[in-house]
Amino acid sequence: MLAIQDAQVDYGSHTAFSHFSLSVHVGETISILGKSGCGKTSLLYAIASLLPLASGTIDRSVEADHCTIMFQQDNLLPWKNVLGNVLLGLPATYRDEAEKLLERVGLQDQLHHFPQQLSGGMRQRVALARALVRRPQILLLDEPLAALDEQQRELLQDDIKTYVRTHQITTILVTHSIREAAYMGSRIIIMTPGGITCQAENPWIDDPDLRTRDELFGLEQQLRSELRDTL
Amino acid sequence: MRYLKGMFLVIVLWYLIGALVSSPIIPLPDKVLSYLLLHADEHRMGHHLLTSLYRILGGLSIGLLLGTTGGLLIGRTRALDAVISPVLYLLYPLPKIAFLPVFMVLFGIGDLSKMMLIATIVFFPAAVSVRDGVQHIAPQYLLLARAYHLSARQTFSDIVWPAVLPSLFSSIRITLGISLSVLFINESYAASHGLGYAIMNSWIMAQYTAMYAGIVILSLLGLTLYSVTDLIEKQVTHTDH
Numbered sequence: 001m002l003a004i005q006d007a008q009v010d011y012g013s014h015t016a017f018s019h020f021s022l023s024v025h026v027g028e029t030i031s032i033l034g035k036s037g038c039g040k041t042s043l044l045y046a047i048a049s050l051l052p053l054a055s056g057t058i059d060r061s062v063e064a065d066h067c068t069i070m071f072q073q074d075n076l077l078p079w080k081n082v083l084g085n086v087l088l089g090l091p092a093t094y095r096d097e098a099e100k101l102l103e104r105v106g107l108q109d110q111l112h113h114f115p116q117q118l119s120g121g122m123r124q125r126v127a128l129a130r131a132l133v134r135r136p137q138i139l140l141l142d143e144p145l146a147a148l149d150e151q152q153r154e155l156l157q158d159d160i161k162t163y164v165r166t167h168q169i170t171t172i173l174v175t176h177s178i179r180e181a182a183y184m185g186s187r188i189i190i191m192t193p194g195g196i197t198c199q200a201e202n203p204w205i206d207d208p209d210l211r212t213r214d215e216l217f218g219l220e221q222q223l224r225s226e227l228r229d230t231l
Numbered sequence: 232m233r234y235l236k237g238m239f240l241v242i243v244l245w246y247l248i249g250a251l252v253s254s255p256i257i258p259l260p261d262k263v264l265s266y267l268l269l270h271a272d273e274h275r276m277g278h279h280l281l282t283s284l285y286r287i288l289g290g291l292s293i294g295l296l297l298g299t300t301g302g303l304l305i306g307r308t309r310a311l312d313a314v315i316s317p318v319l320y321l322l323y324p325l326p327k328i329a330f331l332p333v334f335m336v337l338f339g340i341g342d343l344s345k346m347m348l349i350a351t352i353v354f355f356p357a358a359v360s361v362r363d364g365v366q367h368i369a370p371q372y373l374l375l376a377r378a379y380h381l382s383a384r385q386t387f388s389d390i391v392w393p394a395v396l397p398s399l400f401s402s403i404r405i406t407l408g409i410s411l412s413v414l415f416i417n418e419s420y421a422a423s424h425g426l427g428y429a430i431m432n433s434w435i436m437a438q439y440t441a442m443y444a445g446i447v448i449l450s451l452l453g454l455t456l457y458s459v460t461d462l463i464e465k466q467v468t469h470t471d472h
Contacts (some may be wrong), residue, residue: 048378065380075375079393079468088389089381132378 001026001172002047002138007056009042016042019195020056024135027168029161029205031185033227038193040174044069044140047172055208059139068136072143074127076115083111086130094133101129105159123153128156133165139164141173143179144172157184165206177228182219183210190226198226234454255315255439259289263443274441279429282449283471285458286425287414290349291403298357299352299399304394306365316362323355336370337388340421344413352413360402364395391470398465404457411453426452 001024008018017039024030034040046067047058060067076085086098095166102108105125115123124144131139141160145153161184164171175181181188186205190198201223204215242260249257278465334351349399368391375385397443416470418427422435426449433442 036299050378069378069380071371071375073371077372077390077393079396080389088375089379089385130379189380 001061002172003027003057003071004047005057005059006055007043007046007058008054009039009046009051011042015054015193017193017195018055019189020191022189022196024170024172025169027215029164029173029184029186031169031173031181031188033181033193033223034191035176035227036176038191040191041072041120042144043191044142044172044174047138048140062137066135066137067140068131068134068138069140069142070127070131070144072146073117074128076121076123076126076175077120081112081114082107082118082126083207085115085126086133088130090133098133099112101133104127104163105129124148124152124156125159128160136169139169139171141171141175143175146176146207153180160184163207164190178223179216182216182223187210188219188231189222190223192230197230198223200226234458237308255437256441258440262440262446266440267444267447270441271444272388274438274444275430276326276429277446279424279426279445280452282342282424283418284452285305286418287349287410287452289342289346290410290414291353292354293346294350295357295399295403298354298363298402301354302358302361303333303365303395306362306395307391312362312366312454314470317356319359321357327351327418331417335421345417345422345425349410349414350416352409353403356402360398361395364398365391366396371433385469391392396464396468400460400468401458407456407460408453411449411456415449 003024004020004022004024007020009016012049020039020043022030028056032040032043042051046053047060048067049064050069054135058102077088080088082102083095086102090098091105099108102111105127105128110118110122110182115126118126124147126146144160145156157180160171163169173181173184175184182202184205186202187231188200188202189196200219202219204210204213206214210216245257249259267276276385301315305315330351330378331344331348334344334348338347372394373386376390381389412430414425415427415430418425419431422428426445430442430445433439434444
């Protein structure tokens with residue numbers, strides 16, 4: 001579904017990351033951890049064709065339209081209402097699906113509200129609906145929940161996880177939260193500017209009680225220790 | 232309501248000054264009002280109002296069309312910005328009214344020269360504010376447009392145009408007052424129609440009540456144009472889709 005071979009992204013003379021190779025299967029959810037500035041966001045932008053590769057290849061076996069990114073900031077357009085933001089650039093035939101998705105994320109009563117009338121959590125839900133209404137086969141999540149409080153964050157983690165697992169959407173999540181990475185990912189990788197230093201599997205990903213399982217705690221500890229070694 | 236309060240205050244001040252000066256040069260508001268209601272037709276005030284409205288709307292339309300198009304092009308093209316912006320800055324501060332004779336020679340003494348002068352005044356602030364609006368669009372919105380595969384037309388209609396509208400409306404508000412003042416001066420020379428002509432002609436004929444009636448109509452025209460601008464801005468700056 002997604003094959004990255006020896007990818008490198010440069011900003012002028014500065015290399016954001018290099019020697020990055022990764023194969024992702026259909027429906028897999030990859031969490032990427034790494035210290036700030038290691039090139040995580042640049043990697044997502046390169047996959048989304050928003051940044052050119054200096055070298056290497058990224059092979060997406062889907063049309064560009066089916067690869068969708070959700071940003072750290074919601075980037076909602078203040079002059080469009082909730083429905084207008086979700087339908088950005090799409091024909092009116094998507095309206096029913098947009099309304100269904102907004103109902104699913106609990107915003108059925110806010111369809112005609114403007115972004116400035118919504119809380120941070122609601123705004124990120126709109127951004128999520130905007131990403132999902134495009135029926136992505138590859139979903140790229142760039143720390144989309146970083147600005148939310150713990151409770152909102154867990155609710156949205158569950159919303160995203162349930163949706164992408166049910167619809168078999170290949171997902172790559174960049175996050176700074178070890179707990180989030182362990183809970184959301186079927187595979188968790190630790191990235192440095194020089195490539196991947198560690199990969200860990202999460203075979204319990206579809207367990208509805210994962211949050212309270214000792215295995216999640218163990219995985220977190222393992223990732224914390226690996227991450228500390230990269231600093 | 233806020234306009235009514237303002238008008239009330241102006242009328243009170245007018246009464247006070249009129250009572251203090253006690254001269255035919257400042258007729259009291261009730262006299263001007265009764266003239267407007269009973270005798271305005273004698274001086275064809277309705278005709279003068281429509282003539283001025285036609286000229287100002289024509290000038291605004293030409294100036295806004297050219298200024299907005301120019302601002303969008305300069306804002307989106309760095310090379311054009313580097314060449315055109317210094318020219319804009321050079322010409323912007325010039326008092327355009329000084330070129331009235333040139334406009335009369337170029338466009339005649341009819342409506343067109345008056346419209347073109349207003350258009351020239353409106354053009355500069357419109358072009359500069361639209362250019363600034365385009366250049367200050369949050370980069371994340373343009374990134375969003377790329378990430379969500381918006382076409383050039385969609386990027387313009389969904390992101391660029393709504394983002395520059397507030398700047399454009401600010402420039403319209405700023406230039407409306409200036410345009411009315413310039414139109415007044417413009418209509419005082421070589422004109423036989425328009426509110427500027429009506430006011431100046433009444434002054435020369437020492438018909439001070441008619442002169443003030445013209446001034447009141449000119450002020451109300453300005454107020455109406457500002458209100459309509461506010462109303463249009465409210466309608467177009469938020470969309471449902």
